[in-house]
Amino acid sequence: MKQDTMVQTVQSMIAAQSCYEGLKKVGQAWLDAVGTDAEAAAWEALVKEAKADIITVDQLIAFTASPDGIALFGSELAEQLHTHALDIKSKGATYCDCPACAGALAVINA
Structure with missing residues (x-):
């Protein structure tokens, strides 16, 4: 998936009323880190949180x-x-x- 598409996906995910607060925070942290040296670590944290929170x-x-x-x-x-x-x-x-x-x-x- 292209990064701009993933950015849109994460933005929609964290805007959802059904999104857990922890996933919102980690998702926003990744969005804030896109294009920086912290992006890879933020992505790893997002994947880990997504796996923990999906129902x-x-x-x-x-x-x-x-x-x-x-x-x-x-x-x-x-x-x-x-x-x-x-x-x-x-x-x-x-x-x-x-x-x-x-x-x-x-x-x-x-």
Whole structure:
């Protein structure tokens, strides 16, 4: 993936409401380091954080059916997300497809 495309991907990832704060910080650190001597180390940190934060579709299914997931999202949204997760799993998805997880997957696969 071209660097300008990855910059856009990381910008979108960290702007996503679903992005963990730790991933946002590391993503911004990489964006700030692009073109500097610190870029390679910042990239390594971003890949490590992306691997730690990405959620599998099975984790999403379990969370959206849990009391914690229902408390976080509300029953209606939790049910919608649960149904969506089951749908994407049936189509072969391994990971959550929210903007944060999609961006993390792009980082991991780069």
